[in-house]
Amino acid sequence: MTQRPTPVLRGEERAYFDRARERELVYQRCRTCDATQWYPRVVCIRCSGTDLELTAASGNGTIHSFTTLYRAGHPSRAADVPYTMVLVDLVEGVRVFGELVDVPPAAARIGLPVEVGFQDVTDDLTLPVFRPKGGAIDAR
Amino acid sequence: MRGEVAVVGISEIDPFESRGRSPVGLMAEASRLAVADAGLRLSDIDGLFTASSVYYTPSLTFAEYTGLNPRYSDSTVVGGSSFEAHVGHAAAAIRSGLCDYALVTYGSTQRSDRGKLVSQAEWLPYEQPYGMIHPISPMALIAHRHMHEFGTTSEQLAEVAVSARKWALRNPQAPYRVPLTVDQVLASPMISSPLHKLDCCLVTDGGAALVLCATDRARDLPRPPVYVLGFGESADHRNISGMPDLTTTRAVDSAQRAYRMAGLTPADIDTANVYDAFTISLLVLLEDLGFVAKGEGGPFVASGAIAPGGSLALNTNGGGLSYCHPGMLGLFLLTEAVRQLRGDAGERQVTAATTALAHGMGLTLGAHATVILGTERAL
Ligand SMILES: [Zn+2]
Numbered sequence: 001m002t003q004r005p006t007p008v009l010r011g012e013e014r015a016y017f018d019r020a021r022e023r024e025l026v027y028q029r030c031r032t033c034d035a036t037q038w039y040p041r042v043v044c045i046r047c048s049g050t051d052l053e054l055t056a057a058s059g060n061g062t063i064h065s066f067t068t069l070y071r072a073g074h075p076s077r078a079a080d081v082p083y084t085m086v087l088v089d090l091v092e093g094v095r096v097f098g099e100l101v102d103v104p105p106a107a108a109r110i111g112l113p114v115e116v117g118f119q120d121v122t123d124d125l126t127l128p129v130f131r132p133k134g135g136a137i138d139a140r
Numbered sequence: 141m142r143g144e145v146a147v148v149g150i151s152e153i154d155p156f157e158s159r160g161r162s163p164v165g166l167m168a169e170a171s172r173l174a175v176a177d178a179g180l181r182l183s184d185i186d187g188l189f190t191a192s193s194v195y196y197t198p199s200l201t202f203a204e205y206t207g208l209n210p211r212y213s214d215s216t217v218v219g220g221s222s223f224e225a226h227v228g229h230a231a232a233a234i235r236s237g238l239c240d241y242a243l244v245t246y247g248s249t250q251r252s253d254r255g256k257l258v259s260q261a262e263w264l265p266y267e268q269p270y271g272m273i274h275p276i277s278p279m280a281l282i283a284h285r286h287m288h289e290f291g292t293t294s295e296q297l298a299e300v301a302v303s304a305r306k307w308a309l310r311n312p313q314a315p316y317r318v319p320l321t322v323d324q325v326l327a328s329p330m331i332s333s334p335l336h337k338l339d340c341c342l343v344t345d346g347g348a349a350l351v352l353c354a355t356d357r358a359r360d361l362p363r364p365p366v367y368v369l370g371f372g373e374s375a376d377h378r379n380i381s382g383m384p385d386l387t388t389t390r391a392v393d394s395a396q397r398a399y400r401m402a403g404l405t406p407a408d409i410d411t412a413n414v415y416d417a418f419t420i421s422l423l424v425l426l427e428d429l430g431f432v433a434k435g436e437g438g439p440f441v442a443s444g445a446i447a448p449g450g451s452l453a454l455n456t457n458g459g460g461l462s463y464c465h466p467g468m469l470g471l472f473l474l475t476e477a478v479r480q481l482r483g484d485a486g487e488r489q490v491t492a493a494t495t496a497l498a499h500g501m502g503l504t505l506g507a508h509a510t511v512i513l514g515t516e517r518a519l
Contacts, residue, residue, distance in 0.1 A: 007265035016266070038381060039266050065288070065386060067272075067280035068333040074271035085272045085332075087281055087381060097267045097381040105333070110288045127269055 002076045004121045012040040015054060020126045024056040025116045027094045038094040059116030060133070061090040068105040084108050088130055099129045102136035142401055143519045145231040146358035146365035149178025149351035150475045155464035156315045158249045158345040163194050164205045166247030166347030171206065174349035179362040180241060185351070187212040187239025189230050190246060191222035193467050202245065212239040218375060219502025220415055223350075223470035224509035228371035230352050240353060244474075247347035248466035254343060267379050273332050275417070276340060278380035278504035280332040283420040285386040287334065289435065292423070294334050296438035298325035300419035301338050301461050303447035308458025310448065310488035315342070316462060325419075339419040341459075346466035348475050366481045367519055369495070370404065370512035372397025377506040387435075391428035391499060391508040398497075398510035399430075406430035409512070410493040411453040411480045413473035415501040416460045426454075429499055429510070453490040456480060470500035474511065481515050494518040 009017060016039055019026045028037045032049035040054055064087040072078045084100040086108075100108055101117065114130040121127055151173035153166055161169060167190065175182050188210040192198035199213040214229050216222055223244055230242035268274070286292045302322055308314035320338070328338040358365035374390035374397075377383045399405060406429060414429065416422035423437040431452055432440040440446075446454040455461075457476045460469045477496035479485045495518050498511045 005263075005268050005271065007263045007269055009265060013265045065281040065285040067277050067284060067335075068330075069271075069273060069277060070330045070332070071273065072271060073273035073277065077271040080271075083271075085270060085277050085281070087386075095381055097270070097379065099270050110284065121269070125269060 004076045004125065005074050006122060006125050012042060016040050017125065019054070019056070020118060020128055023118050025059050025096070025128045026054050027057050027090070027092055028052045029055055036093045038096050057090050057092050057094070057116070061088040061114060063087070063100070063108070063110055063112045063114060064089045064095060065110055066100060066108045068108060086130055088114055096128070099127070101129045102131045104137060104139035107137045141231055141235060141371065142369050142403070143367045144355055145234050145352055145368045146355050147350055147352055147368070147478050147513065148358045148361045148363060148365055149174040149180065150478045151177055151349050152472065152475055153347040155313055155346040155472070156251070156344050158252055161347070163192065163247045163249050164201050166249070166345070167202050167245045167349070168206050170247060170347035170349035171243055171245045174351050175243070177363060178351040180351065182206060182208060184241050185243045186210055187230060187233055187242035189214045189226035189242060189244040191215055191217045191226070191468065192246070194248065210239070218507035218509070220417065220468040220470045221500030221502040221507045221509040222468065223474060224498055224500035224511045225373055227352065227368060227474065227511045228373060228509065231368050231371065234352065234354050240357065242352045243349060244352070244471060245349040246468060246471045248468065249345045250467040251343050251345045264379055267381065275504045276335060277332045279418045279420055280335045281380055282386045282424065282505065283334050286420060286424065289387055290438065292438035294326060295322055296442045297339055297419040297423065298322040299441045300416070300422050300446070301325050303441065303444070303450070304416060304455060304459045304461035306447045307456050307488060308462035311457045311463055312486070314458045314463045315344070335418060335420065341417045341461050341465035341469070344464045344466050346464050346472070348471040350471065350474055350478070364482055364515065366478045366513050366515065368511065369514045369518060370398035370400070370402030371510065372401070373509045375502070375507040378503065380504050383504065383506065387424060389424060389428050389501070389505045389508060391425050391501065391510070394508040394510040395429045395499065398512050402512040402514070404495060404512060408495055409497045410495050411456060411477065411490045412497045412499070413455055413477050414499045415469055415473060416455055417465065417469065419461070421501060421505055424505065425499060425501060429497070448488070456485060456488045456490065473498040473500060477513050481513055
C-alpha cells in the first residue's frame with residue numbers, strides 16, 4: 001500500500017499540522033480587525049495586519065458542500081472508495097476542507113452538523129476529519 | 141484599447157492525438173501555421189506569450205526550440221484562462237510599443253501522456269493530503285452547492301454535455317461522431333458525486349496559436365482582422381476552501397470589465413466560447429457572464445438554449461466536452477471565436493456573426509479572463 005500524499009511543509013504551514021498532531025483544529029484570528037481565516041498566513045486577508053493568533057477551533061460546524069469519490073484521488077486511497085470530501089463551515093466563521101467519516105455516501109448532505117476528529121495517516125501526518133454530531137450514521 | 145489591436149493569424153494542430161510531436165513541437169507547428177495564416181514569418185514575431193503545465197519556463201523552451209529571440213515575453217500562468225489573459229497583455233504591450241507582432245501559443249500531449257508519471261510541481265498542503273481528485277472534486281463541491289441553492293439537477297447538467305456533442309457533430313475535427321443522450325451521461329461512471337465521467341471534458345493532445353498586431357498593420361495583412369474590443373481579468377482562489385462563494389465567480393468582474401470596454405452587453409454577443417472543463421463550470425459561467433440570471437442556468441440549458449438552433453451559439457466547435465481539451469482549453473476558445481468572425485466555421489457557421497466572446501477560467505473557477513472580439517462592422 002502506497003503512503004498518503006504528504007505535503008512538504010514550510011514555515012507557517014508546519015504550525016497547522018503540528019497542532020493537528022496535538023488534536024487541535026486551528027484557525028487564525030486577526031487581533032487588529034477581528035477577521036478570521038482558516039489556515040495560518042503571515043498577513044490578515046482583510047486588513048493585511050500581522051498581529052494574528054492561531055487558535056483552536058471548537059471543531060463544530062455544518063457541511064457547506066460535499067462530494068463522494070468513487071475513484072481514488074491517490075493510489076494510497078484505492079481501498080477506501082467510496083469516500084467523501086467536505087467543505088465545513090465552522091461556528092467560528094471559517095470554511096475548512098476535510099474528509100467526512102462515519103457517514104455512508106447516501107447520508108451525506110449539505111447542512112449536516114459535524115464535529116472534528118483526527119486521523120494519524122502517517123508517522124508524521126495527522127489530518128483533521130469530520131464526523132456527524134451525535135455519532136456514526138449506519139449504512140442502511 | 142478598444143479596436144486598437146487585432147488577431148491576424150490562427151491555427152490548431154492535432155486536436156485529439158499528437159502525430160509524433162512533443163508539447164513544444166505542437167507549439168512550434170501551431171505557431172508556424174498561425175504566422176503563415178497572418179502572412180508573416182516567425183522571425184517577424186517579437187512578442188511571445190505562452191503558458192504550460194509541462195514546461196517550467198515555456199517561453200524559454202519555445203524560444204530555443206524555434207530560434208526565436210523575442211524582445212517581450214509573458215508566461216503568465218492562470219490555468220486555462222492564461223491565453224485569454226495573454227491576449228489582453230499582448231494588446232497592452234503592442235499599444236505601448238513593447239512589441240509589434242505578438243504570438244500566443246500552447247501545446248500539450250496530455251492524452252498521449254496518460255498513465256505516465258506526471259510531475260507534481262506544487263503541493264496544496266491543506267487539501268491534497270486527503271486524496272481528492274483535482275480539479276474534479278472541487279468542481280463537484282460547487283455542483284452540489286449549486287443544486288442545493290437553486291435546485292439544479294444532474295439531468296440539467298447532462299444537457300450541457302448533450303448540447304456540446306450536438307455542436308461537435310458539425311465539426312469535422314471532433315473525435316466522437318455519434319450523438320450523446322442525457323441517459324448516457326447519467327449512466328456513465330460516477331467519478332466524484334454528482335459529477336459523472338461524461339460531465340467532465342475530454343482528455344486530448346493539441347496545439348494552437350494566435351498572432352496579434354496593431355490595427356494599422358493588421359489592415360495590410362491577408363486575413364480580415366478580428367479586433368480586440370474588450371478585455372477583463374479577475375482572480376481569487378487556488379484552494380477550493382478559498383473560494384468565497386461556491387456558486388458565483390469572479391467572471392462577473394472580468395466580464396463586466398470586458399463588456400464596458402467593448403461598449404456591449406451579453407445580448408449583443410453573436411457567439412460565445414466559454415470554458416467548459418465540466419458541465420457545472422460552464423453552467424456557473426453562463427450565469428456569471430450574464431447570458432442567464434443567477435440560479436437559472438439549469439432550466440436555460442435544459443431548454444436547448446445552448447444547442448444548435450438555440451438562443452446562444454455557444455462553443456460551436458464542441459468545446460472541451462466534445463472537441464478538444466489538451467490540459468488547458470483557453471487558446472481553442474479564441475481560435476473558434478476568430479474562425480466564426482472570419483466566416484470560416486463551415487457547417488457550424490453562425491450567420492453574420494460580428495461579435496464573439498471568449499471566456500477562459502483557470503483551475504477551479506479561481507481565475508478568469510474575458511475577451512470580446514469583433515469584425516470591422518463591430519468597430
Ligand atoms: Zn485584520
